[in-house]
Amino acid sequence: MxxxxxxxxxxxxxxxxxxxxxxxxxxxxxxxxxxxxGRLTGAEIEATALPPGTPPADLDRVVAAARAARPGEVVQYLIWEDDPAILRLSLAPAADSPPDALTTVLVDARSAAVLGQPRDREGFLYWMLRLxxxxxxxxxxxxxxxxxxxxxxxxxxxxxxxxxxxxxxxxxxxxxxxxxxxxxxxxxxxxxxxxxxxxxxxxxxxxxxxxLAEQVLAVWRADQLAAMTAPWRGQPPVEAPGPVQAAVEAARQAAPGMEIFFVAWPQTPFSSPHHYAVFLRGGTPLTHRVLMPALVDAAEGGLTDLRPMPWYAQALLLSQPLHFGDYGGxxxxxxxxxxxxxxxxxxxxxxxxxxxxxxxxxx
Structure with a gap:
């Protein structure tokens, strides 16, 4: 040339x-x-000061507090923030509602007290992000x-x-x-x-x-997630999922040394109609962005599968911090x-x- x-x-x-x-x-x-x-403008919500060593609250109490703040809505995701004292819950009118319908509620991870509902879809940073x-x-x-x-x-x-x-x-x-x-x-x-x-x-x-995030998620659902949930194909979805605390404990026991990143409820894009999907990540800077989904039967509470995400999904996860440079302080x-x-x-x-x-x- x-x-x-x-x-x-x-x-x-x-x-x-x-x-x-x-x-x-x-x-x-x-x-x-x-x-x-966010901190300078006061948009960041901080946890209440509690005595050191206060144990974490039961996750089902946390979920109940978030649902009380949004009556008539259901939880789709439970996310662990960088601040271990705060849990982020995403709620929507239905389990299969689209992402645009989600509302965020922040709950204190130790007292299960609602800290606030951040306005994620307004303000200067929201406009910049969408553009x-x-x-x-x-x-x-x-x-x-x-x-x-x-x-x-x-x-x-x-x-x-x-x-x-x-x-x-x-x-x-x-x-x-x-x-x-x-x-x-x-x-x-x-x-x-x-x-x-x-x-x-x-x-x-x-x-x-x-x-290509949506396309990568669609390929993962049709590929790995479909293989992990094949035995439940054709069965009716779970309408009343069991305790989320039990699902998280089952995932922790199956992957010692890893920490919980977020939990997806049944019928959401990151899970299946029959499972909680508990996503774990490594505790070191190198493995912090490498996720491993653990599927827990939402009706019976037992672990059904645990495997690393495929290379194309890992490429997406690793590309996000590189793009904004938010992994090095x-x-x-x-x-x-x-x-x-x-x-x-x-x-x-x-x-x-x-x-x-x-x-x-x-x-």
């Missing part, structure tokens, strides 16, 4: 995705610091942004190919002084693009994977923010260089 062809590929793939990439960079910047922004993930267009919006991510990766790779001949002549990182402003900006555009190459490829590729978030700002500069300079070149050609 000639350099002229690579140049055309770089130009048009970049122009096709630049506007949306600028939007993604601008909306992604506050999302990197969503926890810090960043699906442009308020649902699954079609996610797939469209996934295609934009592929164009972004293509533009990045073609830009690196074009910079190769320039760097091989011993001028890597050089900015040609005394030339026109367009040449200086071209050199700066190339340098910043090459310096951020690895980060851009990681963020672009993980963004594409995240855009505030220093990594700051690094992600700086690289995000540099990428905005690269995108803006690329559009300006293309416009100046077209104006010069026309003249």
């Amino acid at each position: 000639s350099l002229r062809a690579w140049s055309r590929l770089h130009t048009w793939s970049s122009l096709a995705c630049t506007l949306f990439l600028l939007l993604l960079c601008l909306t992604g910047l506050p999302l990197i610091f969503h926890e810090e922004i 960043h993930t699906d442009l308020f267009a649902g699954i079609p919006g996610k797939l469209f942004l996934g295609a934009i991510g592929l164009l972004f990766v293509l533009a990045t790779v073609s830009g690196a190919v074009l910079y190769g001949p320039f760097a091989r002549h011993g001028r890597f990182g050089a900015v040609r002084a005394g030339r026109t402003a367009r040449l200086r900006w071209l050199d700066l555009h190339n340098i910043l693009g090459v310096v951020t190459l690895s980060w851009v490829l990681v963020v672009g590729a993980t963004g594409v994977v995240n855009a 505030l220093p990594l978030k700051l690094a992600w923010a700086v690289l995000d700002l540099v990428t905005i500069l690269v995108l803006g300079s690329g559009v300006w260089l293309w416009w100046r070149r077209r104006r010069g050609t026309a003249a």
Whole structure:
């Protein structure tokens, strides 16, 4: 493939995705610091101070408290927060209600007292998240942004190919002084693009994977989950699930050394009509994002299956913290923010260089 062809590929793939990439960079910047922004604005709900060593409450008491706060609704998910004193429960009008119908209730994990109901679907961060993930267009919006991510990766790779001949002549990182402003900006555009190459490829590729989350979940349900629940196929769903505390204890005994991440009730997308799905994760930074589902019979309370999730599901789970840089604390978030700002500069300079070149050609 000639350099002229690579140049055309770089130009048009970049122009096709630049506007949306600028939007993604601008909306992604506050999302990197969503926890810090939540604390500063008072949106974060904190647990009540209790004596050290207070034992955790029975999970069925926690569920009862959440249901009392939302009369007439059922629990779909029970999630362990990063703060071990807080449990997040997602409730909906029915067990098979869509995600848009979910409401969140936070409950103290030790006293089973309701702490509050965060407004997850309003405010600045919610608007930024929806613009960043699906442009308020649902699954079609996610797939469209996934295609934009592929164009972004293509533009990045073609830009690196074009910079190769320039760097091989011993001028890597050089900015040609005394030339026109367009040449200086071209050199700066190339340098910043090459310096951020690895980060851009990681963020672009993980963004594409995240855009396919619904499709990955559908494949997992049709593949592994179907195999784990095959003996119950054709049986009526469980209408009154048994104690969730017993289901969690059964999963803990089957996977010692792992911690509970969340529980999915029967008839939800992460479970089956007959099981609690208890998702466990490792306790180290390396295994914290690696999940293992344990299926517990919702009627009888016994463990029926436990196996690691397949590679494609693990790829999705590992891509999420890489995309936002939220696995290494505030220093990594700051690094992600700086690289995000540099990428905005690269995108803006690329559009300006293309416009100046077209104006010069026309003249």
